[in-house]
Amino acid sequence: EAQVTQNPRYLITVTGKKLTVTCSQNMNHEYMSWYRQDPGLGLRQIYYSMNVEVTDKGDVPEGYKVSRKEKRNFPLILESPSPNQTSLYFCASSPDPTTSYEQYFGPGTRLTVT
Amino acid sequence: ILNVEQSPQSLHVQEGDSTNFTCSFPSSNFYALHWYRWETAKSPEALFVMTLNGDEKKKGRISATLNTKEGYSYLYIKGSQPEDSATYLCALPPLGGGGNKLTFGTGTQLKVEL
Numbered sequence: 214e215a216q217v218t219q220n221p222r223y224l225i226t227v228t229g230k231k232l233t234v235t236c237s238q239n240m241n242h243e244y245m246s247w248y249r250q251d252p253g254l255g256l257r258q259i260y261y262s263m264n265v266e267v268t269d270k271g272d273v274p275e276g277y278k279v280s281r282k283e284k285r286n287f288p289l290i291l292e293s294p295s296p297n298q299t300s301l302y303f304c305a306s307s308p309d310p311t312t313s314y315e316q317y318f319g320p321g322t323r324l325t326v327t
Numbered sequence: 328i329l330n331v332e333q334s335p336q337s338l339h340v341q342e343g344d345s346t347n348f349t350c351s352f353p354s355s356n357f358y359a360l361h362w363y364r365w366e367t368a369k370s371p372e373a374l375f376v377m378t379l380n381g382d383e384k385k386k387g388r389i390s391a392t393l394n395t396k397e398g399y400s401y402l403y404i405k406g407s408q409p410e411d412s413a414t415y416l417c418a419l420p421p422l423g424g425g426g427n428k429l430t431f432g433t434g435t436q437l438k439v440e441l
Contacts, residue, residue: 255433258429314376
């Protein structure tokens with residue numbers, strides 16, 4: 214089944230404890246992206262990647278890191294999480310990086326930082 | 328930052344009603360517009376990607392139109408059903424295209440009541 218998977222789905226952590234949210238897609242898509250969803254603010258892009266080893270900042274990259282060592286995986290790293298990073302996170306992929314194609318979203322990761 | 332506005336913010340309709348809502352965007356240098364449907368506790372799913380002025384797309388009871396000259400798109404739902412209850416998001420890439428990120432509106436939350 215073609216899909217985007219994220220792990221974990223739910224995470225409660227403490228301020229400053231490094232964490233990684235994994236994202237994997239099995240559709241051989243070139244483009245992958247991370248978004249965060251906060252009430253009243255809509256989906257905001259954190260980072261995106263056009264292909265292996267090619268990543269770039271979205272609109273809200275502060276406090277996050279990403280890597281794209283393999284085409285299928287695009288992990289989101291929070292080196293020192295803070296409470297303002299409490300949010301719902303979505304990973305997405307697309308066959309083409311020109312945004313003329315729809316994006317396929319993962320199931321979401323709900324992160325709480327205390 | 329690209330300004331994408333959706334209205335209304337929320338909508339309650341009765342089963343069987345037809346409804347529509349709006350996505351507004353800057354009319355210059357249009358490239359593409361995406362519509363997504365996001366049900367509670369699920370991930371956003373693509374409905375349409377529209378690229379041409381005057382474009383009309385249809386999927387079952389849901390259809391969309393696009394007016395790039397005046398900077399808006401309408402999403403229509405004919406004969407609303409309870410399963411249509413969801414948040415409907417529109418998103419656009421940077422003006423002029425060539426960008427690799429989507430800016431989302433805050434969505435229209437639709438609730439269809441029996």
